Amino acid sequence: YQRRVHGDILSVYFFSILLNAMLELILPLLLLVLSGVSARDFVNLVTFDGGNTTTFDFKVTNDPVMGGLSTSNFSVDSVYAKEAKWMGEVRIVPKLSAPGFCNAITKPAKINDASGFTHLQIRIRSFVNYTGFKASFAADTLNPVFKCYKANFEVPGDGKWHEIAIPFTNFSNDWSSFTGDCDTVDPGGRTHRCCTKETPEVCPTAHSLSGIYTVGLWAEGHAGKFSAEVSWVRAGFGSNSTGKALLGESDSKMPLLDKKVPGLVPNNTCAGPVQPNLRYNMSDRTIYFAPGLSLAGAVCCDKYYWDAAEPRDYFDRSDVALFQKLAGRRTVFYDTVCGVPLFEAPQGRSFEEFQAESRDHGWPSFRKSEVNPEHVKVSEMGEVISSCGTHLGTYMSDEKGPRYCIDLACISGNPL
16 A cells, blocks of 8 residues: 555656646747747747837937938838838948948847747848848847847849848857948958857857847948838748748739729829829839839829839839920929929929939939928828828938939829
8 A cells, every 4th residue: 555655656746747847848839829929930020010029119320420421211101011111322421431321220129039040031122222231139238239240131122022031140249330241351450250160259149149139220331322111020940041032922912903993092092093194104104013003003192002112213214204304494293193283393403403313312302492382291201292192202301401202103293
C-alpha cells in the first residue's frame, strides 16, 4: 500500500512537471494566435490602419544642419487607403558639398517584439527611381536617430507594390552621418563598420530586436526627388527577396467601374462626374493602377486613390504638351468636375520660371499668389482639395514658401 501511494505521488509529481513544461511551450504560441499574429510568418511593427499597438505618430526631419535644403512631406491616411505617403527631395548641402537627408521616424513607443525573425519587411511602392532609401530601428540606445540600426534597400520606381525584405544582418548601428552607410570612411578619417562575423558588436541582437522603440524611413546620401507610399513595416522571414514585386497585387484590390454609367466613381468625393471634353487632351486617359476608371476619375475623385498621382512629367508628354499649348500666356486652370477657377499662372514670376519649376518637380507647380483661395483648400493631411470636393494634389513648402504640386488631370476643366 505504501509503495502504491508513493508511486501515485511520484506520478502526480512527474505529471505536474510535464504539464508545466507543456504550458511554458504552448502559452506563448496561444497568446500569439489570440493576438492575431502567426508565430511562423510575421509580426507587424508599424501599420497605418489605426491599430492600437502598431499605428504611431511620426516625426519628420529634413536636413537639420545649417544651410540644409532637403524637403519632404509625410502624411498618413488611416481611414481609407490605410497607407502613408512620403514625398520630397534630397538636395546638396552647400556647406558640406554633399547630399543631405530626409527621414520619417515613429515617436518613441513600445513596438512589437521582432526577436526570432530574420528580416525587416516593408510593403512599399515608389513612383520615382530613387536610390537612397534606408530603413532604421532604434533599440539599446539613448540616441534613437544617430545610433539606430540602419540598412539600405532598393525599390523600383514603377508605381507598383513591392514587398522588400531586408535581412537583420544588413543592419548596423555604426554608420556615417555623412552618407548614412556603414562602409564609409568619414572626411576626418573615421572608418565605420557593417555587421559581419568579425564585427558582431554593431549587429542587432535578439535582445535589441525585442526592445525596438522607433522605426524609421530615410532618404539619404543621394540627391534627388522621391515619392513613395507605404502600407506596413513588419518582422518576418524574408519570403520575398529584396525588390521582388508581389505579382498581380497592384490590381487585386482595385474596384472596377461599371462602364455603363459614365462618370461613376466607387468612392466618389467630387460634386459630379468628370467633364467629357477636358482641356490639354486629358479626356479618356487611363492609368494602370485603376482598371475601369479614367485617370481623372481615379486621382481626382476616388478617395481610394488619393495617395496616388498621375505619372511624373505627364504634362510634358508629346500628346499633352501643356506648356507648348499655353504658349507663354497667363492661364486660368479650372476644376475638372465643376469648372470653378482654381489657379491662374504665372503670377509674380515669369512663364519660363513657372515652366522650369513644374519640370523640375514633375507636376504643374503653383505658388500662393497663383491660388484662388475661394475654391482651393488644404486639408490637415496636406491634400489640396477644391470647393467641389475634387482632389487636386499635394501641398508642400520649400525655401520659396508654399507650393502646390497638382495633377494636370484635375485642373483641365472648362469654365461652367
